[in-house]
Amino acid sequence: MEKIKFNNGWKVWKDLDPFELVFHVPEDAAEVDLPYDAMFHEEQKQGAAGGGYTGNIDAGEYKYYKRFFVPEEYRGGHVMLQFEGIYRNAGIFVNQSRVGGCAYGYTDFTVEAGDYLRYGEENEVLVTVKCGTRSSRWYSGAGIYRDVWLIRGGETFVQPYGLKFTTLDVDADGALACVSAQIHNDGLAAKTLTVSVHVRDQEGRTAVDQRYPVRINSRSVLDFRKNVYIDGAKLWDEYAPNLYEITLTILEGDTVLDETAVTSGIRRLSVDARHGLRVNGKSVKLRGACIHHDQGILGAAAYEDYEYRRVKRLKEAGFNAIRSAHNPASQALLNACDRLGVYVMDELVDVWNKSKVSYDYAIDFERSWQEDIGHMVDADYNHPSVILYSTGNEIFEICTEKGFETSRMLSDRFHALDATRYTTNGINGAFAAGDNLAKIVDDITDGQADTGKGDVNVFMAAMERDMPGIVSHPILSGILEKLETTMDVIGYNYMTSRYLKDAETYTDRVMVGTETYPKQIAENWDAVSRCPAVIGDFTWTGWDYLGEVSSVYPDLMNPAGDLSIIGTRRPVSYYREIVFGLTKQPCIAVQNPASYGIPRNFGPWRYTDCTFGYSYPGQEGKPIMIQVYAGGDTVELILNGRSLGKQACGKETGFETEFHTVYEPGELEAVAYENGKEIGRASLRTAGTPAAVRLSAETYDTLAFVNVDVVDAQGLLAADAAVKLHIELDGPARLLGFGGFGARHHKGYEGADTTAGEGHALAVLKLSKKTGENGNIRVRISGEGLAESCLEI
Numbered sequence: 001m002e003k004i005k006f007n008n009g010w011k012v013w014k015d016l017d018p019f020e021l022v023f024h025v026p027e028d029a030a031e032v033d034l035p036y037d038a039m040f041h042e043e044q045k046q047g048a049a050g051g052g053y054t055g056n057i058d059a060g061e062y063k064y065y066k067r068f069f070v071p072e073e074y075r076g077g078h079v080m081l082q083f084e085g086i087y088r089n090a091g092i093f094v095n096q097s098r099v100g101g102c103a104y105g106y107t108d109f110t111v112e113a114g115d116y117l118r119y120g121e122e123n124e125v126l127v128t129v130k131c132g133t134r135s136s137r138w139y140s141g142a143g144i145y146r147d148v149w150l151i152r153g154g155e156t157f158v159q160p161y162g163l164k165f166t167t168l169d170v171d172a173d174g175a176l177a178c179v180s181a182q183i184h185n186d187g188l189a190a191k192t193l194t195v196s197v198h199v200r201d202q203e204g205r206t207a208v209d210q211r212y213p214v215r216i217n218s219r220s221v222l223d224f225r226k227n228v229y230i231d232g233a234k235l236w237d238e239y240a241p242n243l244y245e246i247t248l249t250i251l252e253g254d255t256v257l258d259e260t261a262v263t264s265g266i267r268r269l270s271v272d273a274r275h276g277l278r279v280n281g282k283s284v285k286l287r288g289a290c291i292h293h294d295q296g297i298l299g300a301a302a303y304e305d306y307e308y309r310r311v312k313r314l315k316e317a318g319f320n321a322i323r324s325a326h327n328p329a330s331q332a333l334l335n336a337c338d339r340l341g342v343y344v345m346d347e348l349v350d351v352w353n354k355s356k357v358s359y360d361y362a363i364d365f366e367r368s369w370q371e372d373i374g375h376m377v378d379a380d381y382n383h384p385s386v387i388l389y390s391t392g393n394e395i396f397e398i399c400t401e402k403g404f405e406t407s408r409m410l411s412d413r414f415h416a417l418d419a420t421r422y423t424t425n426g427i428n429g430a431f432a433a434g435d436n437l438a439k440i441v442d443d444i445t446d447g448q449a450d451t452g453k454g455d456v457n458v459f460m461a462a463m464e465r466d467m468p469g470i471v472s473h474p475i476l477s478g479i480l481e482k483l484e485t486t487m488d489v490i491g492y493n494y495m496t497s498r499y500l501k502d503a504e505t506y507t508d509r510v511m512v513g514t515e516t517y518p519k520q521i522a523e524n525w526d527a528v529s530r531c532p533a534v535i536g537d538f539t540w541t542g543w544d545y546l547g548e549v550s551s552v553y554p555d556l557m558n559p560a561g562d563l564s565i566i567g568t569r570r571p572v573s574y575y576r577e578i579v580f581g582l583t584k585q586p587c588i589a590v591q592n593p594a595s596y597g598i599p600r601n602f603g604p605w606r607y608t609d610c611t612f613g614y615s616y617p618g619q620e621g622k623p624i625m626i627q628v629y630a631g632g633d634t635v636e637l638i639l640n641g642r643s644l645g646k647q648a649c650g651k652e653t654g655f656e657t658e659f660h661t662v663y664e665p666g667e668l669e670a671v672a673y674e675n676g677k678e679i680g681r682a683s684l685r686t687a688g689t690p691a692a693v694r695l696s697a698e699t700y701d702t703l704a705f706v707n708v709d710v711v712d713a714q715g716l717l718a719a720d721a722a723v724k725l726h727i728e729l730d731g732p733a734r735l736l737g738f739g740g741f742g743a744r745h746h747k748g749y750e751g752a753d754t755t756a757g758e759g760h761a762l763a764v765l766k767l768s769k770k771t772g773e774n775g776n777i778r779v780r781i782s783g784e785g786l787a788e789s790c791l792e793i
Contacts, residue, residue: 001078001080001151001152001157001160001258001260002151002152003082003149003150004150005147005149006034006066006081006148006149007034007148009033010031010033010064010065010066010144011029011030011031011032011064011065012032012036012038012062012065012143013025013026013030013063014061015060015063015128029065034144034148035145035146035303036064036145037143037145037299037300038059038060038141039054039057039058039139039140039143039300040298040300040301040747041747041748042057042059042060043057044057044556046553046554048553049134050133050134050547051551052547052548052549052550052551052552053134053136053137053138053357053547053548054133054136054138054139054140054547055139055546055547055556055557055745056555056556059132059133059140059141060131061129061131062128062129062131062142063127064126064127064129064143064144065124065127067123067124068125069122069123070117070119070120070121070123071120072119074114074117074119074152075119076154076155077114077153077157078112078114078151078154078155078157079112079150079151079152080112080113080114080151080160081113081149081150081151082108082148082149082150083108083109083127083144083148084148084302084330084331085106085107085145085330086105086129086143086144086145087106087129087131087140087141087143088103088104088105088135089101089103089131090102090103090127090129091128092127093126093128094113094117094123094124095116096124096126097116099111099115099116100112103361103363103364103368104364104368104372105361106293106327106328107328107372108146108328108376109375110159110160113125129142129144131143133359134357134359134360135357135358135359136357136360136547137350137356137357137548138546139292139299139300139546139547139548139556141299141300141301145301145302146330146332147302147331147332153258154258155184155186156183156184156185156187156193157183157257157258158184158248158258158260159182159184161378162260163248163261163262164179164382165177165244165262165264165382166178166180167267167420168227169268170267170268170281173232174229175229175233175235175266176228177266178225179197179199179224179225179227179228179246179248180223180224180225180226181224181260182221182223182224183195183221183224183250184221185217185220185221187219190215190217191216192214193213193214193250193252194211194212194252195211195212195214195226195248195249195250195251196209196210196247196249196251197209197226197246197248198246199230199244199245199246199247200244201242201243201244202242207231207233207244208228210228212226224248230244230266233266235266235267235268235280236266236341237267237282238284238320238341238342238343239341240341241265241338241340241341242265243263243338244263244264244265245262245263246261246263246264247259262382264382264383265338265384267279267384269420269422272508272510273507273508273533274532274533276532276533276534279343284320284343285529285536286320286321286512286537287318287321287537288319288320288323288513288536288539288542289314289319289322289542289543290515290539290541290542291314291322291324291325291542291545292541292543292545292546293329294545296544296565296737296739296762297565297566297743297749297762297764298736298737299546302332302333303332303703304332304336304701304702305700306703307330307333307335307336308336308340309698309700310336310567311333311336311340311342312336312340313567313569314342314542314563315340315341315342317542317563317569317573318573318576318577318580319342319542320343321343321344321345321536322342322343322344322345323345323347323514323538324344325347325393325540325541326347326349326350326392327350328347328348328376328379328380329344329346329380329386331379334379334383334385338383338385342385343385343387343388344383344385345388345389345424345514346376346386346388346389347392347393347426348369348390348391348410349361349365349369349391350394351365351392352369352392352395352397352406353365354395369410369413370413373414373417374413374417377389377417380418381418387421387422388421388422388424388489388512389414389418389421389422389423389424390424390425390426390514391407391410391411391414391424392426393426393514394428394431394515395425395432398479398483399433399434399436400434404482404486407425407483407487408486411486411488422489423487423489424488424491424514425487425491425514426493426514426515427480427483427491428493428495428515429467429470429476429492429493429498430467430470430471432479432483433470433473433476437470440473440475440476441466441470443473444470444473467494467497468497471494471497472501489510489511489512490509490511490512491513491514492511492512493513493514493516494515494516494517496513498511499513499527499528499531499534500527500531502533503532503533503534510535512534512535512536512537512538513534513536513538514538515538515540516537516538516539516540517540517604517605518540518560518562518572518576518607519604521539521576521579522579522654522655522656524537539562539576541558541560541562543561543563543567544557544559544563544741545557545558545560545561546558556745557741557742559606560606564741564757566707566741568760570611570758571587571607571608571610571612571627571629572606572607572608574587574629575607575656578630578631581631583631584630584674584680585630585631585672585682586628586629586630586631586635586670586671586682587628587629587630587670587682588612588626588627588668588682588683589610589611589612589627589628589629590610590611590612590613590624590625590626590627590668591625592616592619593616595609596622596623596624597623608627610625610626610627611758612759613687613720613759614665614668614686614719615718615719616665620665622662622663624663625658626658626659626661628647628649628657628659628670629655630649630655630657630670630672630680631650631655631672631680632649632672632673632679632680633649633650633652633673633675634646634647634672634674635647635670635672636673637659637668637670638668638670638671639667639668640666640667641667644659644661645659649672666686667683667685667686668683670683685716687712687714687719688712688713688714689712690710690718690723690783691711691712691785692711692712692786693708693710693783693786693789694708694709694711694715695707695708695779695789697779699767699793701767702767703736703764703765704733704764704777705762705764706762706764706781707762708740708756708762709759709760710759710760710761720758720759721756721758721759722756723755723756723783723785723786724753724755724783725753725754725755725756725781725782725783726752726783727753727754727763727781728752728781728782729777729779730777730778731778732767732768733766733768733777733793734768735750735752736750736766737749737763737764738753738764739755740754740755740756740757740758740761740762741758743756743757743761763781765779765793776793777792777793778791778793779792
């Protein structure tokens with residue numbers, strides 16, 4: 001079927017009048033191109049109903065409207081509208097008639113529009129969105145935040161996502177794959193047709209080119225299946241993400257009735273407790289990052305170039321896997337992971353039947369889960385990056401009889417629709433214990449935390465201090481035993497202490513750290529590395545995200561990421577790369593002297609309060625703590641050419657050590673040694689007053705990213721700078737977002753003024769030209785006390 005992007009020329013407004021006519025378009029409706037996150041353009045406010053969950057921004061009810069012409073030649077065939085995601089409770093109306101909708105905010109769905117169209121005339125489509133103010137416990141966005149497509153074809157066709165490519169076997173000579181499709185014949189007569197199957201590699205070389213005669217009865221659907229052998233197949237994995245284009249063409253004589261193409265990869269998966277995860281027969285450990293779906297200073301609007309840049313930076317930082325927390329991934333994310341060679345755990349939901357906030361998906365789960373799984377599998381099926389389906393995250397009722405049944409039903413549904421991948425669930429031991437949690441904590445504390453008569457503070461302290469004992473309790477072991485057969489790989493959220501014991505006790509149990517504390521990565525990775533039954537670790541979180549913050553206005557950005565909201569690496573990112581064994585190069589991070597000696601209570605989801613800053617005017621001579629991360633076995637710290645001594649630093653110390661000295665401006669240098677031999681060094685210098693901005697650009701198909709670094713007169717990064725910046729833009733592009741970590745939200749980040757954070761900012765430009773065409777884009781950025789910098793793209 002012909003697939004036409006349907007993103008341009010929409011109008012959107014907030015729906016406030018319950019009596020307004022269906023297609024009454026207010027004069028002040030905003031003219032927008034999709035994707036467009038309506039919630040992101042609301043005002044951030046103190047006292048927002050969503051509070052810290054949604055970053056102090058409340059959503060509402062919105063209407064999206066578009067007029068479009070339908071040619072007469074479309075009559076007699078099929079015309080569909082495909083929505084990759086609408087948050088939330090969407091209703092789709094064509095010429096005032098409802099043609100479909102979807103309750104879940106992350107489902108990719110398609111509606112038939114043909115029966116209600118006026119051919120040879122202008123038509124109208126209206127999308128209604130009812131997004132409650134407490135429908136999510138993170139920043140969800142609202143409205144049509146992913147791509148929309150108009151799809152048209154004749155009476156013989158393959159539905160969207162109807163063409164599937166499945167690897168059946170891989171051997172030394174090549175690979176056996178199955179090309180399958182449901183071919184519809186809506187005509188009143190049977191047809192004898194030819195189905196052409198063409199497979200080509202990334203270089204355009206033909207791997208399969210065959211034709212097959214088929215007969216399809218009237219008003220029926222043919223399940224077409226053909227196994228094909230691909231000689232010398234190029235396999236897909238993290239090191240060589242080889243892709244193939246598969247095209248299925250339906251012909252009647254020499255007339256093409258329909259053509260469908262997908263991009264996929266050839267790879268074989270297996271999982272067992274002796275070998276762990278194997279991809280194409282080779283053992284793989286998942287170095288995973290949990291990420292939310294928002295795109296930082298762009299809100300929830302999903303752009304493929306943004307996801308490509310994000311996945312690229314995560315992989316450069318040492319990750320080889322992503323968990324889409326806690327909802328189905330976008331096509332933009334999956335396409336990026338396919339191209340870059342990153343494994344994906346795609347997650348269905350954050351709730352089942354019991355809500356976490358007032359109006360979340362639990363309201364719709366019972367009646368919608370089967371259909372939503374079907375849509376999710378269809379959208380994921382041809383993406384080689386997807387290797388695991390997660391049926392949910394920290395489900396409250398998972399320990400109940402209904403919970404056991406639901407866990408099995410969800411896995412069974414995934415397996416029925418896709419037998420090539422594995423299922424898991426992010427089980428939090430404390431939540432999974434249910435009503436038994438109080439008894440478990442009481443046992444751990446010898447009765448002091450009894451919730452019936454004890455001090456609640458004792459109970460909460462035990463939850464943090466004694467979590468390893470809590471999650472290893474026999475009561476929880478019994479619950480996990482019941483859940484084990486309801487999924488292929490049992491997911492542990494914050495239950496690292498169970499890995500080695502469970503591998504010994506349950507000899508066929510396969511585990512994955514679906515969510516883990518960054519502070520425990522050295523301990524976690526040691527267990528993952530030593531235990532084949534544990535296939536990997538997914539940290540919370542790989543990338544900063546919106547929402548789930550302190551309810552203190554104007555908090556919006558959660559700083560838990562290895563990488564910041566704009567994609568800059570923090571100290572924990574370099575530390576994690578060392579723990580993974582990907583480098584032994586040392587890294588230096590420094591705590592502000594003003595914090596010296598103060599208890600470091602910054603929560604379990606941040607690894608450190610140290611930064612790359614070493615500029616503390618007025619703090620000279622005061623005590624300071626300096627962290628050094630390194631491989632090898634020893635590290636030496638040198639301050640202004642003077643050695644501060646050598647300390648053990650390697651696997652035995654968790655790849656980290658601390659030096660305590662007094663603050664003296666100048667240069668810090670760390671030298672890592674192994675068996676007495678130098679293996680790497682790193683330095684950190686005191687920066688002067690911010691004097692300029694350094695600009696660099698990353699240009700993709702539709703977006704350009706201008707990276708902004710605040711530097712001193714010598715070009716050193718002013719790592720703690722939070723200076724005000726102004727941007728001017730000339731040429732065929734418009735500003736989508738301009739901001740840095742902690743920048744204030746002003747109904748989005750599309751304004752020309754912002755504030756850098758942690759010494760960095762980012763400008764995201766929507767290109768009006770294709771890359772390489774004439775018409776340069778000139779970007780000028782200035783700030784108070786800063787020299788103006790210019791960049792041409």
